[in-house]
Amino acid sequence: MKTQQWLATIAIFLTMGVILLGAYTRLTDAGLGCPDWPGCYGFLKVPQQEHHVAAALEAFPERPLEPHKAWNEMVHRYFAGSLGLLIAAIFFIAVFTRHSGKVVPAVLLALVVFQAALGMWTVTLNLLPLVVMGHLLGGFTLLSLLALHWLRLHPQYYAQEPQLVSLKPFAALAIAVLIGQIALGGWTAANYAALACIDLPVCEAGWQQRLNVSEAFDLHLGHDDYEYGVMSAEARQTVHVFHRFGAAITLVLLASFLLQLWRRAGSKILKRLTLGAAALLLLQFSLGVLNVVLHLPLANAVAHNFVAANLLMLLVVIYLQLRHSGKTTSKESL
Template identity: 80%
Template sequence: MKKQQWLATIAIFLTMGVILLGAYTRLTDAGLGCPDWPGCYGFLKVPHQEHHIEAAQQAFPERPLEPHKAWNEMIHRYFAGSLGLLIAAIFFSALFRRQSPKMLPGILLALVVFQAALGMWTVTLNLLPLVVMGHLLGGFSLLCLLAVHWLTLHPQHQVQEPELRSLKPLAALAVMVLVGQIALGGWTAANYAALACIDLPVCEAGWIDRLNVSEAFDLHLGHDDYEYGVMSAEARQTVHVFHRLGAVITVLVLSVFLVKLWRRATSTTMKRLTAAAASLLVVQFSLGVLNVVLHLPLANAVAHNFIAANLLMLLVLIYVQIHRSNALLSKETL
């Protein structure tokens, strides 16, 4: 069991690193830093020798080699590949050990394989927004499921609080609202709409007249290249406005849930999870405002992505704790 606990812990931190690197790669416009997959211009690492660079330019004349972008992309791939191997180790460790939970490791393995496919399609489909957003959600899902797996391996951190039973529907709603807002954020980033509005609290004057919902949420299939976006300015502004409105709704729903949870929770574990989630919610909203005010500084934008992943992870853990408390209580009353 100790081995599985260590594997789960390392995998969580490695996933956080992959999420950070993924955000950095996307925000430095390095998603196509290597125009092929899984290598880079036909090599296992970024070509640096003169004859290798010449061969790369001949193979991909439409995409000149930019070493700094290529390295951003390849480092992300190296870390993602390492995570895939680690999750495979988690699966086989659980498979060959009696009395170990096997379903969740199996789901994790399937998800990381699908994530690899999404990573490939991100490149081969030239940053198709639907794939880019799916890749983001897949990474966040991996982090959440690894955290649940970690909790399963550490029963001493599981709580049973009958007082929280009635909060389960609100907990589920909070998770769903946050997932929706993260998807909106991913759609905003994938369509290069993060700076479509630079005024607060909403947008520039006349923004309501410029809304174009049909184009903003069209999949825009069939383009050869999606780098730097294919939407009109009005559609990007619409996406941005929806993300801002979603942020307000998310803050309200999560605040109501976390306040109720704080008042009813009795265990130290649940109190800490609640306080941590509330703190991340405040930080996340502040980072979103700073993205607009400071015109999307790189470090701030990467942090905005990373905090969102961790906030979702905490909410999922809270939901799982409440769900398990209900399940244990139901067994006891039978």
């Protein structure tokens, strides 16, 4: 059991690292730093020797080698590959261990394989926004599932709060809204719309007349290359505006849920989880505002991505606590 606990803990932190590296790779426009997969210009690492660089330029004349971007991409792949091997180890240990849950490890393994496929398609389909957004959501889902796995391996951290069972639907709604907002954020980033509006609180004057919803949420399939986006300026503004309205809705809804939880929770575990989620929610909203005011500074934008992943993970853990309390109540009633 201790081995599984340690592996789950390491996997959570490694996933956080992969999420950070993925955001950094995307925000430094290094998603196509290596135009092939899983190697880089036909090599297992970034070409450095002169004859290797010459071979890379000959093989991919349309995309000259930019070493800093290529290294960003390859370091992300190395970490993601290590995470895949670690999750495979988690799965096989669970399979051959008695009295150990096997469903979640199996789902984790399937998801990390699918994530690898999405990583490949991100390159082979030249940053197709649907794939880029899916890759982001997959990484966040992986982190949340690992938190679920970790909690099941540490049952001593479950709170017994039967009075909170009625908040379970509210928690599920909060998670659903947050996932929708994260998807909007991923769509905004994948379509290079993060700076489509640089005024507060909504956008530049006359934004209502420039809305183009049909183009903003069209999949735009069939283009040869999606680097730097294929949408019109109006469509990008529309995506950005939707993301801003989504942020306001998410802030209000999640704050309401966390306030209700804080008032009714009695255990230290849930009190701390609630405080942590509230702090991340306020930080996330502040980082979003700073992205606009400071015109998307790299460190701030990476943090915005990372905090969203951790906020989702905490809300999932809170939901699991409420669900466990419900099961405890049902057993007691029997």
